[in-house]
Ligand SMILES: [Fe+2]
């Protein structure tokens with residue numbers, strides 16, 4: 126499974142043995158590069174960036190470090206090794222052999238799932254393209270670019286599947302993945318969250334913590350798929366994805382640490398005094414968290430979903446970590462939802478488990494999100510403050526599903542629209558919060574130097590010191 130780097134497209138799928146496929150992808154490659162130059166990180170294309178590149182999918186080779194100019198990054202096609210004994214792990218075909226080709230009856234659905242996943246990858250690169258200018262350090266700048274090139278590679282992963290298994294339709298979809306653009310009025314990206322530009326680094330850290338984690342859970346569901354090439358693709362993507370969430374987790378941690386330092390130095394928790402000192406007060410961190418967590422919750426779809434039920438029944442998309450469940454058929458179980466009753470209260474409703482798969486996945490996601498919040502709170506607690514960050518309820522500020530448009534407190538208690546409007550400023554980033562955060566965003570591009578609103582990281586990348594020259598600007 127060593128990656129062949131002598132091919133124009135690095136790969137571990139023996140691309141050279143399929144000339145037609147190889148030529149089709151070599152045709153797509155310059156289109157991808159053109160997209161990268163136009164809509165990838167703005168103004169840093171000639172910088173030498175200390176990047177990680179995979180040279181094989183095993184533990185030894187998947188993380189090789191060195192300086193690369195981003196347009197010369199070796200984007201390629203890497204799948205986990207095939208397990209010849211792998212069986213379908215859930216749904217109506219449980220226990221049967223997994224598929225190496227796409228069954229005709231699931232072709233359109235699988236293509237849609239792959240395109241929807243694929244669309245988010247370049248979308249996030251587009252959303253983040255202006256952030257390089259305001260990076261709080263070279264270390265952070267490098268991490269941004271690492272995330273960006275890997276999202277580019279995830280697009281490659283999905284495009285490979287489209288080209289290799291979906292014929293002409295797949296090739297057309299691959300082209301369209303470069304034609305839709307984040308925030309474009311005529312051809313926007315498929316999912317709402319991926320059309321919002323990310324203008325500041327607090328949002329970037331929230332995005333990599335919360336929205337990349339949605340990506341993790343989507344990939345975990347697809348990694349269970351009976352369509353084996355899709356499963357193996359997603360398994361390898363998850364190894365790379367972990368770093369993106371690390372960037373968010375440690376980024377928020379460092380923001381909080383710096384704020385606590387300022388609170389200690391000035392002996393205050395007055396948000397305005399903390400802001401005047403150039404740090405981000407904790408209530409503002411909470412408001413950004415509320416915004417990004419809730420917009421990521423919507424990405425899982427409606428609580429009740431007949432699509433999700435048929436994905437599960439047909440073995441296309443499973444539950445994350447399907448092996449942890451006892452019953453992989455899930456026809457006899459029910460799931461209890463707490464829904465708005467339409468008159469300001471809530472009611473319980475039981476639905477068949479298969480129809481609740483979105484909610485099952487969303488709940489696992491929420492539990493995963495809690496881990497970082499606990500860690501950040503330990504830092505605050507250790508510093509002797511009573512403030513605590515918290516995930517809002519999954520009912521709060523929803524745009525999709527049963528709670529869409531139902532005003533609630535962050536704890537999920539339904540309230541009137543007037544009451545909500547009166548509290549909104551305290552719960553979600555206001556225009557003045559955004560203006561303040563943007564006012565802090567100035568690029569710090571000297572090795573080892575940090576912007577005043579963020580603490581340095583505990584350690585550098587690949588055992589290098591924090592003041593390593595992670596990006597050589599020219
Ligand atoms: Fe990704």
Ligand SMILES: [Fe+2]
Pocket residue numbers: 276337340366369
């Ligand atoms: Fe990611």
